[in-house]
Amino acid sequence: MAAGEIPCENLPPLRGVRVGTVMAGIRKANRRDLVVFALAPGATTAAVFTRNAFCAAPVIVARAHRAATTPQAWLINTGNANAGAGSAGETDARDCCAALARLLDCAPEAVLPFSTGVIGERLPVATLTTALPAAVAALRPDGWIDAAWGIMTTDTRPKAVSRSFVVAGQTVTLNGIAKGAGMIRPDMATMLAFLAVDARIAAPALQSALEHAVAQSFNCITVDGDTSTNDACCLAASGDGPALAPDCPEWPIFQAALDEVCLKLAQAIVRDGEGATKFITVRIEGARDALEARQVADAIAHSPLIKTAFFASDPNWGRILAAVGRAGMADLVLERVEIDLDEVSVVRQGGLDPAYREADGQAVMARTDITITVRLGRGTETVRIWTCDLSHDYVRINAEYRT
Amino acid sequence: MAAGEIPCENLPPLRGVRVGTVMAGIRKANRRDLVVFALAPGATTAAVFTRNAFCAAPVIVARAHRAATTPQAWLINTGNANAGAGSAGETDARDCCAALARLLDCAPEAVLPFSTGVIGERLPVATLTTALPAAVAALRPDGWIDAAWGIMTTDTRPKAVSRSFVVAGQTVTLNGIAKGAGMIRPDMATMLAFLAVDARIAAPALQSALEHAVAQSFNCITVDGDTSTNDACCLAASGDGPALAPDCPEWPIFQAALDEVCLKLAQAIVRDGEGATKFITVRIEGARDALEARQVADAIAHSPLIKTAFFASDPNWGRILAAVGRAGMADLVLERVEIDLDEVSVVRQGGLDPAYREADGQAVMARTDITITVRLGRGTETVRIWTCDLSHDYVRINAEYRT
Numbered sequence: 001m002a003a004g005e006i007p008c009e010n011l012p013p014l015r016g017v018r019v020g021t022v023m024a025g026i027r028k029a030n031r032r033d034l035v036v037f038a039l040a041p042g043a044t045t046a047a048v049f050t051r052n053a054f055c056a057a058p059v060i061v062a063r064a065h066r067a068a069t070t071p072q073a074w075l076i077n078t079g080n081a082n083a084g085a086g087s088a089g090e091t092d093a094r095d096c097c098a099a100l101a102r103l104l105d106c107a108p109e110a111v112l113p114f115s116t117g118v119i120g121e122r123l124p125v126a127t128l129t130t131a132l133p134a135a136v137a138a139l140r141p142d143g144w145i146d147a148a149w150g151i152m153t154t155d156t157r158p159k160a161v162s163r164s165f166v167v168a169g170q171t172v173t174l175n176g177i178a179k180g181a182g183m184i185r186p187d188m189a190t191m192l193a194f195l196a197v198d199a200r201i202a203a204p205a206l207q208s209a210l211e212h213a214v215a216q217s218f219n220c221i222t223v224d225g226d227t228s229t230n231d232a233c234c235l236a237a238s239g240d241g242p243a244l245a246p247d248c249p250e251w252p253i254f255q256a257a258l259d260e261v262c263l264k265l266a267q268a269i270v271r272d273g274e275g276a277t278k279f280i281t282v283r284i285e286g287a288r289d290a291l292e293a294r295q296v297a298d299a300i301a302h303s304p305l306i307k308t309a310f311f312a313s314d315p316n317w318g319r320i321l322a323a324v325g326r327a328g329m330a331d332l333v334l335e336r337v338e339i340d341l342d343e344v345s346v347v348r349q350g351g352l353d354p355a356y357r358e359a360d361g362q363a364v365m366a367r368t369d370i371t372i373t374v375r376l377g378r379g380t381e382t383v384r385i386w387t388c389d390l391s392h393d394y395v396r397i398n399a400e401y402r403t
Numbered sequence: 404m405a406a407g408e409i410p411c412e413n414l415p416p417l418r419g420v421r422v423g424t425v426m427a428g429i430r431k432a433n434r435r436d437l438v439v440f441a442l443a444p445g446a447t448t449a450a451v452f453t454r455n456a457f458c459a460a461p462v463i464v465a466r467a468h469r470a471a472t473t474p475q476a477w478l479i480n481t482g483n484a485n486a487g488a489g490s491a492g493e494t495d496a497r498d499c500c501a502a503l504a505r506l507l508d509c510a511p512e513a514v515l516p517f518s519t520g521v522i523g524e525r526l527p528v529a530t531l532t533t534a535l536p537a538a539v540a541a542l543r544p545d546g547w548i549d550a551a552w553g554i555m556t557t558d559t560r561p562k563a564v565s566r567s568f569v570v571a572g573q574t575v576t577l578n579g580i581a582k583g584a585g586m587i588r589p590d591m592a593t594m595l596a597f598l599a600v601d602a603r604i605a606a607p608a609l610q611s612a613l614e615h616a617v618a619q620s621f622n623c624i625t626v627d628g629d630t631s632t633n634d635a636c637c638l639a640a641s642g643d644g645p646a647l648a649p650d651c652p653e654w655p656i657f658q659a660a661l662d663e664v665c666l667k668l669a670q671a672i673v674r675d676g677e678g679a680t681k682f683i684t685v686r687i688e689g690a691r692d693a694l695e696a697r698q699v700a701d702a703i704a705h706s707p708l709i710k711t712a713f714f715a716s717d718p719n720w721g722r723i724l725a726a727v728g729r730a731g732m733a734d735l736v737l738e739r740v741e742i743d744l745d746e747v748s749v750v751r752q753g754g755l756d757p758a759y760r761e762a763d764g765q766a767v768m769a770r771t772d773i774t775i776t777v778r779l780g781r782g783t784e785t786v787r788i789w790t791c792d793l794s795h796d797y798v799r800i801n802a803e804y805r806t
Contacts, residue, residue, distance in 0.1 A: 053735040054728030054753070084721045086754025119721025120755055183708055183725070224707040226722075227729040304627040304707070304793075305586055305801055312802035318487045318522025319629075322586070325457030326630040332456040350457075351489025352523060390707070391802075395795050398708055399715035 003271045003279040003388055004368045006157040007264050011144035011175045012164075015198035016040035016238025019143030021150035024131030026124055027079030027117060032150035034128065036135045037074040037194060038104060042239035044200075045071045046207035047112075048214050050231035057082045057089030057123075058113040059230060061097065068109040070203075074194060074234060075100050075113050078153050078179075082115040082123040083229040092123040099129040103136045116153055116179065116192055116230050148177040151192055154397055155181045159268040163257040167242040167250045172199045174257050178233075178265035182274040182398060184223035193218065193233040193265055197254070199244045201237035208246075209255055210235045217262035220385040223273035224394070225302040233262075270386045275393030278310045281371040283384045286336075292329060292376075293383035299327035300372060307390030310370070315361030317346045324374060336377030342370060406674045406682040406791055407771045409560040410667050411551065414578045415567075416544030418601035419443030419641025423541035424553035427534030429527055430482030430520060435553035437531065439538045440477035440597060441507060445642035447603075448474045449610035450515075451617050453634035460485045460492030460526075461516040462633060464500065471512040473606075477597060477637060478503050478516050481556050481582075485518040485526040486632040495526040502532040506539045519556055519582065519595055519633050551580040554595055557800055558584045562671040566660040570645040570653045575602045577660050581636075581668035585677040585801060587626035596621065596636040596668055600657070602647045604640035611649075612658055613638045620665035623788040626676035627797070628705040636665075673789045678796030681713045684774040686787045689739075695732060695779075696786035702730035703775060710793030713773070718764030720749045727777060739780030745773060 017039060024034040039045070047066060049059050065071065075096060082089045097111035104111075115123065138146075148158035164173045180191025201209075214233055235258070237244075244254055271279050282300050287293035300306055303323045309316035320339055325332070334350035341364045345353045364370060420442060427437040442448070450469060452462050468474065478499060485492045500514035507514075518526065541549075551561035567576045583594025604612075617636055638661070640647075647657055674682050685703050690696035703709055706726045712719035723742055728735070737753035744767045748756045767773060 052725060052728040053732065054724050054737060081721070084724050084750070084754055086752065088754070119725065120719070183722075226706055226708045226725065229721075229725045229728060302705075303629055304797070305629045308798050308801035311798065314802070316523070318484070318632075319586075321457050321487050322455060322522065322629065322632045325455040325632060329456065334457060347487070349489065351487055351491075390798060392795055392798050394707070395711050395714065395793060395798055398711035399717070399794075 002156055003276040006159060006268045006272050008148065008158050008160050009162050011160050011162050012173055013141030014173050014175055014196050014238060016043060016240030017196045017198070017236065018139040018141055019147045020135040020138035020140065021143060021146035022131050022135045022138055024128055026077055026127055032146065033078045034131050034135050035076040035147045035150040036100065036139060038139050039072050039236050040238050040240050043236050044203040044206050044239065045234060045236045046203065046210040047232060047234045048211060050228055052227045052229050054084070054229050056115060056230045057085060058093045058115045059232060061090055061093040062112040062114065062232065065097065065109040065112055069107055070110065071112050072106045072110040073100060073104055075111055076151055076192065077115050077128055078151060079117040080115055080121055080123050081117045081119045081230050084120040085122055088122065092125050095125050096128055099132055103132055114192055114232055116151070119229060144175055144177065151177065151179040153179060153181065154274055155179050155272050157272055159265055159272065161261045161264040163261055165250065165253045165257055167199060167244060170242045172197060172241055174261055176261040176265050178269060180269045181272050182223055183226045183228045184221060184269060184273065191228060191231055191269060195234065195261060196236040196238060198238045198241040200239045200241060201244045205246050206235060206237050209258055212255065213258045213262040216259060217266035221266045221270045222301050222385065222387050223270060267386055270388050273388035274397045275391035276388035277391055278389040279369045280310060280387050280389065281384060282387060283371055283373045284376065285373065285382045286376040286378055287381040288379040289381050290383060293381045296324055296327040296374060296376065297383050297385045299323045301385055301387035304390055310389040311391045313362070313365040315341055315346070315358070315365050320372060321347060333377065338375040340373040405559055406679040409562060409671045409675050411561050411563050412565050414547035414563050414565045415576055417576050417578055417599050417641060419446060419643030420599045420601070420639065421542040421544055422546030422550045423538040423543070424546060424549035425534050425538045425541055427480070427531055429480055429530055435549065436481045437534050437538050438479040438550045438553040439503065439542060441542050442475050442639050443641050443643050446639050447606040447609050447642065448637060448639045449606065449613040450635060450637045451614060453631055455630045455632050457487070457632050459518060459633045460488060461496045461518045462635060464493055464496040465515040465517065465635065468500065468512045468515055472510055473513065474515050475509045475513040476503060476507055478514055479554055479595065480518050480531055481554060482520040483518055483524055483526050484520045484522045484633050487523040488525055491525065495528050498528050499531055502535055506535055517595055517635055519554070522632060547578055547580065554580065554582040556582060556584065557677055558582050558675050560675055562668055562675065564664045564667040566664055568653065568656045568660055570602060570647060573645045575600060575644055577664055579664040579668050581672055583672045584675050585626055586629040586631040587624060587672060587676065594631060594634055594672060598637065598664060599639040599641060601641045601644040603642045603644060604647045608649050609638060609640050612661055615658065616661045616665040619662060620669035624669045624673045625704050625788065625790050626673060670789055673791050676791035677800045678794035679791035680794055681792040682772045683713060683790050683792065684787060685790060686774055686776045687779065688776065688785045689779040689781055690784040691782040693784050693786060696784045699727055699730040699777060699779065700786050700788045702726045704788055704790035707793055713792040714794045716765070716768040718744055718761070718768050723775060724750060736780065741778040743776040
């Protein structure tokens with residue numbers, strides 16, 4: 001089940017990036033669950049991580065390793081999040097990095113670890129390191145799609161987006177993969193997403209470009225309002241290609257491609273949200289400021305009542321109105337509030353639009369992609385976020401997750 | 404389905420309060436859906452209402468009527484919340500009050516209207532007023548239990564609690580009924596709850612007593628985090644009985660009885676929460692202040708991931724840890740965080756307690772009533788709130804609600 005098409009595009013090889021994916025049997029047998037990215041010497045990287053105070057051990061270690069040296073490899077496992085295991089979890093993450101570093105002949109700190117899966121169990125280090133030689137042997141430039149499969153947990157489909165553009169007569173390719181279907185409410189970070197571009201870009205500029213893209217993509221989605229302990233989004237510039245810098249004429253083209261890849265991957269996460277059958281855009285207009293706009297958008301996007309109504313294709317606008325009402329705005333003038341479902345005017349002057357017909361609302365709800373627009377009439381700020389509905393399958397998936 | 408026993412106690416007659424319940428056919432046939440409370444002349448009343456900015460028409464009218472004169476009757480319908488209908492909704496509510504006032508021979512402003520049910524549809528005024536003579540004819544002192552049935556919507560059981568105590572040699576009875584199973588996250592108010600005591604109590608003291616009781620009961624429960632547009636809790640002192648005032652020796656006995664009745668009704672709402680199979684007490688200790696304690700409690704109580712894990716009887720403490728981590732505390736020292744499930748120590752020093760055995764956690768999860776205790780190690784503030792799990796039935800009930 002998914003709400004609409006999940007992009008799984010052809011990911012061409014990138015100069016300077018090799019990817020290897022294997023079945024290590026970390027939690028389940030016969031499942032791709034271990035991915036290695038090897039970056040060319042001279043590559044630069046950028047990254048953003050979860051702001052959950054309980055960040056997982058790999059996030060702690062990845063941050064420390066990034067501070068120590070230039071990353072040359074990403075090591076990703078699914079099946080186990082290595083979160084909540086205390087300092088032992090950090091030791092486990094470091095041991096895995098060291099094992100890969102020996103195989104790649106680099107410093108242990110040049111390996112960044114990422115884990116996703118069950119929280120609160122010790123990482124099976126021996127299982128993981130035993131499979132590393134095979135993963136390294138599998139490294140190849142066209143290994144991206146296998147990796148998109150290899151980082152999945154409760155995702156039903158791999159998520160892969162690629163764009164290319166020309167810099168100084170040379171084609172530059174930007175690839176991205178992402179995973180994440182539940183515990184999705186990124187906070188200045190994402191679920192796991194890995195991107196690379198075959199160009200030479202200085203690390204500070206690369207970090208700025210990534211943060212710009214993330215702010216308008218991964219940070220604007222929510223499935224269930226639960227921010228993960230393991231969120232991470234990494235971008236590598238392999239160095240094997242033309243130089244790019246913020247003052248190049250091609251920089252805006254690169255930023256636009258990066259923004260688009262991130263947005264498509266973020267929306268793919270929502271479309272593949274646990275149990276999702278509807279892809280919902282929540283658009284708030286006329287807010288006093290950005291914080292208020294986001295508060296109202298979140299109140300709608302996190303309301304179990306609205307999400308179940310969408311699952312039932314029920315244009316229950318009263319529940320939307322109630323969520324707006326409890327979003328904590330001071331001095332809200334009800335008579336100015338308007339709500340549209342796609343092109344259908346539903347609420348005008350704080351009450352049901354006299355011209356509204358239930359059949360029109362139901363026609364909108366029959367669609368897979370639906371936009372809720374709320375105009376507050378308080379200012380000029382606008383925000384747009386994406387979420388999905390709450391279905392039987394969400395409960396089933398999350399009730400059965402550890403069984 | 405309900406999590407544990409829902410109190411439906413015998414409600415003895417109260418001096419000075421008569422209750423009438425009928426089937427008006429407001430939304431469905433053959434269902435008690437219209438309740439009238441008639442208060443003796445000289446009764447005083449207290450009330451608290453929803454803080455949702457989109458409060459329903461009956462809330463607006465009830466507030467205005469309370470400001471205008473002393474209430475003599477409560478008029479409650481289910482099947483239609485009369486919310487989101489704009490100024491027409493207020494006219495509808497006033498017309499119903501006027502119709503009942505004619506039958507009871509009182510001022511229209513002496514009638515307080517309450518509605519619960521579907522949001523966004525016009526109240527069927529003619530259907531309601533046609534049934535009013537029968538409701539008035541049905542008024543009797545022992546009509547309380549019928550009323551407990553008559554105010555139900557998606558509730559599976561009526562909720563009724565009674566306590567009595569002696570004041571100046573005279574037995575005083577306090578009865579309370581409540582409804583509410585979804586859209587439950589009261590904010591300084593409750594779902595619908597109606598209480599009465601056969602004593603003489605000045606209105607200001609009665610209001611203080613009610614606010615004290617509500618703060619620790621209805622305001623400490625959440626089913627789905629959605630604050631209703633129609634929440635209201637009313638308490639009448641019929642005047643037909645001994646005098647009670649804050650400086651009486653019996654006042655603490657009255658306050659304790661009121662606190663207990665409100666707490667039992669509030670907990671009954673959670674136990675009967677839509678689809679609930681588990682009754683969960685969330686206890687936060689060692690917070691810096693009350694706001695922080697409540698933020699952490701809410702992050703846990705509103706987490707769909709934790710609630711589905713409880714539905715599955717899965718002691719998934721990692722999800723609890725993750726919710727604590729995203730609750731917005733500055734400078735949280737992970738190593739001080741402890742989590743217990745009932746008497747079982749699960750998290751110590753921010754990680755899994757080495758002594759924890761999964762079998763112990765599962766033994767706790769097999770219970771219907773479970774307490775999550777989180778010690779933050781940041782201060783001395785404690786808070787306790789109640790919630791329920793998130794089950795298939797929650798989705799089913801809310802997806803099918805308008806069909």
